[in-house]
Amino acid sequence: MEEKTSEKDDIKYREIDKKIDEYLKIAFDNFDKYIPVKEDDTLILLKAHLLAEYYINQLIILFYEADGYKKVEDDFSEKIKYIENIRNTKDKQILKGSEIKAIRRLNNTRNKLSHEIEYNISEADVDLMGFCFGSRYIHQKFKRKNLKISLLWVLQQIINVVLYTKVITKILMDEEIHSLEKKHKQNIDNTPDKENPQISIVK
Numbered sequence: 001m002e003e004k005t006s007e008k009d010d011i012k013y014r015e016i017d018k019k020i021d022e023y024l025k026i027a028f029d030n031f032d033k034y035i036p037v038k039e040d041d042t043l044i045l046l047k048a049h050l051l052a053e054y055y056i057n058q059l060i061i062l063f064y065e066a067d068g069y070k071k072v073e074d075d076f077s078e079k080i081k082y083i084e085n086i087r088n089t090k091d092k093q094i095l096k097g098s099e100i101k102a103i104r105r106l107n108n109t110r111n112k113l114s115h116e117i118e119y120n121i122s123e124a125d126v127d128l129m130g131f132c133f134g135s136r137y138i139h140q141k142f143k144r145k146n147l148k149i150s151l152l153w154v155l156q157q158i159i160n161v162v163l164y165t166k167v168i169t170k171i172l173m174d175e176e177i178h179s180l181e182k183k184h185k186q187n188i189d190n191t192p193d194k195e196n197p198q199i200s201i202v203k
Contacts, residue, residue, distance in 0.1 A: 023167040048155040059166040102132035
């Protein structure tokens with residue numbers, strides 16, 4: 001019995017992994033499609049901010065359901081608060097504090113670009129976002145020694161974090177709904193026939 005259960009779990013996890021890979025491939029393609037890597041840093045960051053916001057909106061709608069459609073009309077800083085308050089079944093944030101900080105710093109830089117006509121993205125701006133990813137950022141920063149590459153790396157990480165969280169959440173929610181529907185159907189199938197109560201077996 002345990003072996004059969006284990007086999008079923010393995011198949012289930014392989015199916016989930018396949019779904020995750022499919023979702024993420026679309027997302028990575030979107031990064032290449034919508035982020036103009038050959039353009040100036042300002043346009044790259046503004047486009048990345050829009051793409052991050054797109055996935056954040058989807059995440060908010062997933063968790064807040066009907067209210068989510070109202071919440072995605074709010075400004076970006078409010079949306080950050082919404083995703084910061086989302087908890088999983090173990091009452092832990094679905095996004096780490098450092099990841100939220102990176103998203104908030106992305107928004108701060110975007111605001112500077114939008115409101116200060118001569119503002120240019122600096123190494124300090126990129127570092128503020130990048131240091132949220134710890135030694136991985138530091139390693140690539142000193143290996144490449146190129147501001148544009150570091151900026152693209154940081155923006156990719158931020159979008160990946162939001163998207164991966166959204167994808168995992170969507171798949172797990174779908175699995176939970178499927179499980180509940182299956183359980184509900186089993187309950188219906190096991191419900192005694194009212195016209196023929198004698199068919200129910202009481203143990």
